[in-house]
Amino acid sequence: MAPARVRVLVADDHPLFREAVVRAVRERPEFELVAEVGDGQAALAAIAELAPDVAVLDVKMPGLSGLQVLNAVRRDGHATRVILLSAFLDGAMAFEGVAAGAAAYLSKEADRRRITDAVAAVHRGETVFDPEIQAGLAAEIRARGVTDRPVLSPREREVLSAIAEGRSAPEIGRELFLSTATVKSHLQSLYEKLGVSDRAAAVAEAMRRGLLE
Numbered sequence: 001m002a003p004a005r006v007r008v009l010v011a012d013d014h015p016l017f018r019e020a021v022v023r024a025v026r027e028r029p030e031f032e033l034v035a036e037v038g039d040g041q042a043a044l045a046a047i048a049e050l051a052p053d054v055a056v057l058d059v060k061m062p063g064l065s066g067l068q069v070l071n072a073v074r075r076d077g078h079a080t081r082v083i084l085l086s087a088f089l090d091g092a093m094a095f096e097g098v099a100a101g102a103a104a105y106l107s108k109e110a111d112r113r114r115i116t117d118a119v120a121a122v123h124r125g126e127t128v129f130d131p132e133i134q135a136g137l138a139a140e141i142r143a144r145g146v147t148d149r150p151v152l153s154p155r156e157r158e159v160l161s162a163i164a165e166g167r168s169a170p171e172i173g174r175e176l177f178l179s180t181a182t183v184k185s186h187l188q189s190l191y192e193k194l195g196v197s198d199r200a201a202a203v204a205e206a207m208r209r210g211l212l213e
Helices: 015-026 040-050 066-075 091-100 112-123 131-146 154-164 169-176 180-194 199-208
Strands: 006-011 031-037 054-058 081-086 104-107
Touching: 006 015, 006 040, 006 112, 015 031, 015 054, 015 112, 031 040, 040 054, 040 066, 054 066, 054 112, 066 081, 066 091, 081 091, 081 112, 091 104, 091 131, 091 180, 104 112, 104 131, 154 169, 154 180, 154 199, 169 180, 180 199
Parallel strands: 006 031, 006 054, 054 081, 081 104
Antiparallel strands: none
C-alpha cells in the first residue's frame, strides 16, 4: 500500500510566485496540493477546514501576515506545520517566527526545489533555515540575550518617532520619501515586533521598552 501523500497548502499574494511554488509542489508525486490562496485570512480558513500537513506561507500577506496565521494555527491547536517565506532577511522577524513555532524559514529567493525539499523535511519533523537567515537569527538571539528591546531597523525607528509625534502615514511618506503603502508595511512590522495592534499601543509599548524618550 502506497504511503499517504503529504498534503500541502500554499499562500502568497503574488500570483506569479505562488504559481511557481504550486507548480513545484505538483511536480512532486509524494505531495498533494490541497489549496492555494492569496491572503492570510483565506490561508487560516483553509488550514482550519482542510488540515494540510504543511502550509507554505509568505510572511507578508494582506489580511493576516504569515506570522499572524502561524500564531493562530498554534493557538487553535492545528497540527499543520508551517514554513515561512520572506523576501527580506530580517533576523528579528525570523526570531519571532521561530519563537511562534515555524518549522522552516526560507528566503523567497530560494529555488523551488529548495522550498519543496523543505516541505518534505518539515513533514519528517525536521527544521530548515536558510544560511543567511541563520546568521540574522543568531544575531537577534544575542541581542535579545542582553535586552528585551526588539531590534528595529533605522527606517522603523524613523517611522516610530513620526507616529509618536502624531503624523499620519501619508505625512510620514512625504517626509521620508516613501510611498504610503511602504510606510504601512513598516508600521505593520513595528506592531508585530512590539506585540501590539495599533499606533497608540505601539507608542506606549515603545516608551515602556525605552525605545522612545
